[in-house]
Amino acid sequence: MEGQTKDFELIPEPRTVEINPDSVVVLPYAGRIVENAGEWDVADVWANQVADDIEAATGLRWDIAKGDRWQSFITLSIASTDDLGRDEYRLTIAQEGITVVGGDAAGLRDGIQTLRQIIRQCAPSLPEIDIKDKPAYQTRGYYLDATRGRVPTLDWLKRWADKLCLYKYNQLQLYVEHTFAFDDMSETWRGTSPLKPADIIAFDEYCAARGIELVPSVSTFGHLYMALRTRELRHLGEFPEQADRPYSLIERMEHHTLNITETDAFALSCTLIDDYLQLFRSRKFNICGDETFDLGKGRSKPEADKRGVATMYADYVSRLCGHLSEQGREPLFWGDIAVEMPEILARLPKDVMLLNWLYAPDITDEKVRLVAESGATQYVCPAVWCWNTLLPRLDWAWENISRLAQYGRHYGAAGFLVTDWGDYGHVNDPRMTVPGMIYGAQCAWDSQWADGSGDDAHVELDRRISIAEYGDSTGEFVAVLRDASHQVAFGWDNIVRYLELDYGDGLLNADVRDSIWTDEHDSADGVDYADLIHASTTLREARMNLLTWLKSDILRWSEANTALRADVARLGAITAQAAIYDSGATRGGLLQPMLVAAEGQRLFNELGVCLALRDGVIAEDEITGEVLPDRFPQQVARGLEQWFETYAAVWRTVSAESELRRIANVIWHYADLLRS
Structure with a gap:
């Protein structure tokens, strides 16, 4: 769109756009939308999305029809031709009418979302425009934490799916540990407002109607903190003797690993998988398997001494993946353990998808390259960086997302999965993640969009999000929110750390002390505060060292x-x-x-x-x-x-x-x- 003027913004930005700056197309006061998507949209959800936006902009409700015998001003259809390939679409807004043609259903859905963004910002006078577009990543997913303290309502989940659809995401996973009402596990999920089977069935249907694959994701190996604290299941943990320690928002991130040498451990993992997968139409299943910090350190140490932790991990993940493959499912798992112990990569089944999560703002391509060179198939997984804070870390989110999108494309990653976590009780409101989610939408669509632009790209995308998402004609909204995020002198993460350094009886909690790393902030005085904090022997000393590290911020x-x-x-x-x-x-x-x-x-x-x-x-x-x-x-x-x-x-x-x-x-x- 270089050299052309426009008063609207499209996110993700289309690759090829031609605008006639001297002409506008006025929507008729009464019109019809004809959609021919066949089995892909039997209920005409996509046509109704367009009709809803026209009504919101003009107050007028358009008719909807299907087939080839009805007159229409807007036509939505699938037509696989030499001109349009997989995931591709063409949108034309002309005086005689509007057409969106997809090379397949995915292309049509995405073209409709582009039309919707134009209608929202411009109706009833639309630009005369021709767009041809397709994404960089075929799989563009979002990973939403629904377990670390905050369980979204079904109504909110549906609203979030609508927003993901508008920005052309086509996969969604909900992270579940203990917040699903599994049969015979009420001791694990009691008091958490768990999601129920009916919620998942309804949400799966809702997502599918909007071109989003809802992929089941449940912890089956690590991150079983709440389950392994129960009286019924604690015997399956690496450290069952610690099950009655005081609840800790920090420790729940650290101690949670299944003792896979226990006879009933595999049966528990399979029960979680088998009960959950029946509720989803997707053939994919994410077994998680991340951050198994305690593996080989507790009850399974004798086995680890004989076989090695890497072998134990690879064998158990392979068993779980095999269990899924036998049922015709496609296993996915988080790749952090495998990347840290690369010998695991060679032992994994060939049909498994490795989810390579890498969250550092200044991330390099090292671990993406490592997985690619091993022959494993991967999604690259950045983060919106909203956990442990009330205000989103937009600088870090942008750096992480934009870099990883480029690395993933360079090394042939099969998908792009933006993660949204809620560590330490999920204090962050899910609506604060919207800018980060849109960063992901833009970079997954065009991984080179920000290449070579540096901070200019971040500033420009913030301006465009302000206009397209927040209706801000000044283009300043996200920039102001970003400035607010810089005003954290004492954040929720350190509020929780200071509190939980106390074991609960006035004594120092060494596990919490050892979890504190200070590389999040540069030390102006050259002191290694991590060493100081970790050397603390009393609660008072640890708290004073923590605050001393943070003094300049405070x-x-x-x-x-x-x-x-x-x-x-x-x-x-x-x-x-x-x-x-x-x-x-x-x-x-x-x-x-x-x-x-x-x-x-x-x-x-x-x-x-x-x-x-x-x-x-x-x-x-x-x-x-x-x-x-x-x-x-x-x-x-x-x-x-x-x-x-x-x-x-x-x-x-x-x-x-x-x-x-x-x-x-x-x-x-x-x-x-x-x-x-």
Whole structure:
């Protein structure tokens, strides 16, 4: 589109676009859409998506028909020709009408989403335009955490599938550990608002109708923390004697591995697989198998001493994959263990898909190349970087997603799977991941889109997302949100770390201490704070070392909070003028999660100051720019309690109650501590 002017944005950006800048096509006041997608869209969902957007833009409801005998202004069809190949589409908007032709059903669906974005931003006067387009990655997936504290409502899941469809994702996986109501496992899922079979069946149908493959994904090897704490299943863990340790948001990420030498272990894994897969139409199944940190360290150590951890891991994953292959299923698994122990790669079945998750913002191509050279088939899997925080880390998300998209294409990756996690209780609102999700949509569609552009590409995509997604004609919305994300002086991750360094009895939790790594922040003074923290022998010493590492961030709390207030004001001003594209959406609904996140972060920043003062890491005369009021800690305590009530109400608009209480316990603990 170089050299041509337009007042709308398309994401992902099409590869070939021709616009007539001197002509517009006005939608008729009464029109018809004819869709001929055959068995791929029996219910005419795609035609109704177009009709819904026309109605939202103009207030007029268009008719829908199928076949070749009806007059129409918009025609949607599949026509595999020499001109259009697999996953390809052509969209033409002309005076005589609009046509979307797909080389197959996938191409048609994606072309319709491009038309919808134009209608949303331009109707009733559309540009005269011709687009021919196809994606870089055939599989463009999203991986949504539904287990680490937050279980989305079915209504929210459907809204998320609609958004994924609009941005041309075609695969979705829900991450499940203990939040599915498996038969005879109620001790594992009680109190978590688990998803039920009917939810999965309904959601699978909903996704399929929108061209999205819902792929089952359940932990079958590692990450079985909640199951292995139960009385019925604890004997299957590597460390059953630790099942009664106090619950820990951090430890649940660290200790959770199945003891595969136990007779009943394989039967449990197969039960999880066999019960779950029957609910899905997909032939794929993700057994997970990631972060098996305890393998060979507990009850299975004698076996590991004889055979080696790598052999044990490869053999068990191969057994699970074989179990799926025997049923005509295609196994997928997370590749972190195999990549760290490359001898595993040679032992894996040839029909398994390795999900190569690599989250560093400055990631290199080393591990993508390693898997490619081994002959294994892989998806490359970046992250939206929203876990453990109220405000999304958009800088890190962009760097990670854009780099990995290019590496994956260079080494022939079969798919691109953007991950969205909720570590430490899933404090992050799922709506805050939208910009990162759209980064993934653009890079999966055209992996070279940002090649050589550096920061300019990030800035440009933020502008385009602001317009296309948030209805912001200024193009500033995402840039302001990105600035807000820079104002984290004391974040949720360190709030949880500080708290859980206490085992619960005033003694140091060594496992939590050892989980803290300081490479997330550059040390200005050259001190290796990881070594200091890991050498701590008492709770007080560990907490002081943690806060000392964070001191420079904590001291900028006043500056950060001033910037947060300015960002909130700007977001409010932008939203007041924003166009609303989704039916039933409101400007308040758009702004709601942003306001709650910014206010929570402001209070978290103040909490960091209170803790640093309390533990003697900073003195009050080191605080510049603001005089602390009398009884400042009590003021922060009241603010946290009031904020949490609003946070909880907003949580319930998109999520079941699930494990909201765990976030409440953290907030209330600090409120009590500040008053003591």
